[in-house]
Amino acid sequence: NAGVTQTPKFQVLKTGQSMTLQCAQDMNHEYMSWYRQDPGMGLRLIHYSVGAGITDQGEVPNGYNVSRSTTEDFPLRLLSAAPSQTSVYFCASSYSGTGEAFFGQGTRLTVV
Amino acid sequence: ELKVEQNPLFLSMQEGKNYTIYCNYSTTSDRLYWYRQDPGKSLESLFVLLSNGAVKQEGRLMASLDTKARLSTLHITAAVHDLSATYFCAVGKGDKIIFGKGTRLHILP
Numbered sequence: 001n002a003g004v005t006q007t008p009k010f011q012v013l014k015t016g017q018s019m020t021l022q023c024a025q026d027m028n029h030e031y032m033s034w035y036r037q038d039p040g041m042g043l044r045l046i047h048y049s050v051g052a053g054i055t056d057q058g059e060v061p062n063g064y065n066v067s068r069s070t071t072e073d074f075p076l077r078l079l080s081a082a083p084s085q086t087s088v089y090f091c092a093s094s095y096s097g098t099g100e101a102f103f104g105q106g107t108r109l110t111v112v
Numbered sequence: 113e114l115k116v117e118q119n120p121l122f123l124s125m126q127e128g129k130n131y132t133i134y135c136n137y138s139t140t141s142d143r144l145y146w147y148r149q150d151p152g153k154s155l156e157s158l159f160v161l162l163s164n165g166a167v168k169q170e171g172r173l174m175a176s177l178d179t180k181a182r183l184s185t186l187h188i189t190a191a192v193h194d195l196s197a198t199y200f201c202a203v204g205k206g207d208k209i210i211f212g213k214g215t216r217l218h219i220l221p
Contacts, residue, residue, distance in 0.1 A: 042213035050207050058208060097207050098143050100157040
C-alpha cells in the first residue's frame, strides 16, 4: 500500500497565483485532514473531512478551500497565494477521527 | 476553544537519563495522541490514548493520560541518541484534532 501520497513535494509560487495540493490515500479511510507546519508553531489544522461530501474548517482556514468528492482524494486549493502561506503542508488520514493518523510526506511551499 | 500546551519546548539531555514531556489541554477531550517527527520528515504515530488512566509503552517510551487533570505525559527511560526527534502531542475534540507546538528532544552521547 502507498498510504498517504502528497504531490508535489516542493513548489514555488508567485504572490497571487493559485494552485492545488493533492492528497490521496489508499487505505479506505473516512477521515482526512490538512495541516500546515511553521517553525515554532507546531501543526495547525486547516480543514478536515469526516467522509466524502463532508468538509469543515479547522483553526486556520482562511485562504484555503477543500472538497471531498471521493473517499480517496482530499485536495487543498490556495485561491490567491500570499507569502504568509509559505509553509510545509501535511495531509493525514485515519479510519475514523479517533484512530491514529497516517501522514503524507509533506509539501514544502514557498510563496515569493 | 481547545488549546494544547507542551513543555518543555526544547530539551537537551544526556544518554542514559530519564525525563518526562508534559502535555496539557484546556477542555475535556476523549482522545490523545503522541507523534514523533525526525528533521525534514513526516510524522509517525507513537501512541493513541483513549481513556482516563490509559498507559502505553513501546521500548523506552511510555505515555499516560489523566483526563481529570487534562494532562498526558511522555516518559523517556534511559535515553539513547536514536530518540532525538521532535515529539508532538495532539488532542481530539469532536472531529477536530489539535496539535501542541512540539518538544524538540536532543540527546547527547
